[in-house]
Amino acid sequence: MLKLLVKTALISTLFTLAAQTTAEPKEHIKLGMSVALSGPASHIGQQLERGHELYFNYANQQQDAEQPHIQLIALDDGYEPSRAVDNTQYLIRHQRIDALIGNMGTPTTHAIKEILKRHQLPLLMPYTGATFLYQNPGFPIFKLRASYLDEAREQIRYLVDELGHTKIALFIQADEFGLTLEKSHRQALKDKGIEPVVIARFRRNTNDVAKALTQILTTQATAIAMIGTYEPLAAFINQAHRGGFRGTYTSVSFVSSTSLFSNIIVPAHVMVTEVLPDPHTCHGHICDLFRNLSKTHKQAMTHQSFEGFVNAYLFSQSLKHCDYTKLSACISTAMPHTLNTDLALRALLKQQQKSTAQRPVFRSYLKY
Template sequence: MNIVFRLLTILGLILALTACNSSDNIHGNRWSAPGVSDTEIRLGSSLALTGHAGYLGTQTLRGAEAYLRHVNDHGGIFGRKILVEAKDDFYDPPHCLANTQRFIIDNEVFALFCYVGTPTTVKVLPLVEEAHIPLIGMFTGANALRQPFNRYVINIRASYYQETEATVRHLVEDLGIRRIAVFYQYDAYGFDGLIGTELALKDFGIEPVARGSYTRGTLDVEEGLERIRKSGAEAVVMVGTYGACARFITLSHDKGYDPIFYNVSFVGAEELARRIGPDSKATVLMSQVVPQPESTGTEEDSAAGQYVTLLKRYFPDDTPSFVGLEGYLNARILVEGLKKAGPNLTREGFIDAIESIRDFKLGPGMSITYGPQDRQGLEQVHFTRLDHGRFMPFSDWESLKGRQGDAQ
């Protein structure tokens, strides 16, 4: 299987290079990048559109499309419209790898865009490196996309390490909680969140009192829940998808176990809230890497407000979400890079243009700067709390003091 994979990769790169040279000869060197013509810039997106992570992929894509359609309706970038070819990978690494191989072999996309998930995205990193194709705006905070440095990988959001570090600091310093467990998806995504939590706890001289896991694509949380419940953990860091995490929280309530539940941003706030239900009494927190997706009345200064406005215009039946806002921001940075790259668009020129972005404002307290060795856009971590079926901004950690005494 490895031999076949390598052969397909090499064949794809040969075909890509051949097509680039052919394009230069036929069109008089007006462009030299695959996926670029006089009228279009084509992008490839592999993400979950169906299945147990389908909500995440759909929201990411719609958020991005809301802005890209707006740009296209206003003439595109130097007369070129931006088109996204989205392929469903079902949140399955082999499918994501196959989709990406096809994008590269067919030589019809300029860049890879809005990939969703850690186990899927990290699988294609060798292809990205070999093909020298930009990969921009991933809905994952995995450390593997940040270390080691990769010229062609462009992150917009904060990392899971940053999310878990901020959370552990609040739990330990503000609430005095030291009995903390981790519930995680047994794959690259879950391991990343587990390691981030362990590193953050280590700074305080402690380690998780229990670790419980489940298999990706299932709702088999009972074994992990029982291990964590018996540990007497006062808070549970959750690194999973919305279905498994909602079931864990619901079953905990049924068993009379009531710790503080904390979820990383990838879980998907709106869908998690819907599955838990509006009447839940559980204390559920979630870190976010973007602000609240709502209209502020000053849309010209707020990417969040612009997202809400454009989503209503292009997807009137959809509801704004944190995930969708991430997709929107991905598109904003993509477009800014394309503008800076100029009309003679190449992949290397695009990467150089991204590196030149400095203090690009996206709203109050939110700006992005890149550099030759910097592919991390946003650094902020925001907190929300489940309140009557909706995650709302949260900062009053003092109000949670004493809650840990309810965990039994």
């Protein structure tokens, strides 16, 4: 009888301790981010980080004492896959993050996919439209962006249907990012019965575009779809103008239209597809809040900082539907619900929509 009482008391104590452990409030929600904070693509990563931080700081100030604060730990990978792998392992092992948010780049994201599978770590709103993320990647994921195929189709629709181009060249970064978009543009062109006149490549994180430019100038191309970061693409456009090219350019949202346009020093006609409306002119609660907070904190308003801000808003609103102690298992399924029910988000994504893609595709232009 005594043994039974002792055993019963021990079990009761264990259940009490387990309940206390489960009920213990979570002080911080830790989110990791691996982006380029240095190197040729640093402006993109810096703006993404600032946009996330802008909203998270605001959200933390609005929360009551019982709610955990959101902590963003952003690490620099220089847009290099090997550094993204190191960052991800550090964030998991030493920071014990709940999820990754806003990771930047196709090659860097592709490099960490096996780590994400092994740990079943959520990848939330990565700054890439890579195809493999839309094909059951094997880990929890939520994507806010249009796919790169959607962006490619919008560009080809613009070049072919609206401007009448049929001789289109591809200027492509030679890595996983370029390969993904080469396939997307080939498919979009094939849908119009067109093949690219030439595919010219350059090395990631360099401005070594002279060889690719020579390849394209020897063809009769009248338009060029470009895939890369803003520095080499701007260098290409500036050199192409000096070489006599006067056609049309397009690029995908990854490039950062703000940075690209500011680095072009020659007359050019460029269209960049975007995944969100222009933060300077859009309307509604999220746009107003972004502009007000950016002005208060004297931050530049770019598409990248706005995307980071929207990501952070969506994440914060989705927390209402999750148990904080089980966040990693819940958040990637809570976010689609928030996207479909949050009136501010729904209003934002319906503005100026110019495509029939599942996620909207918008446009930015440089014409002079």
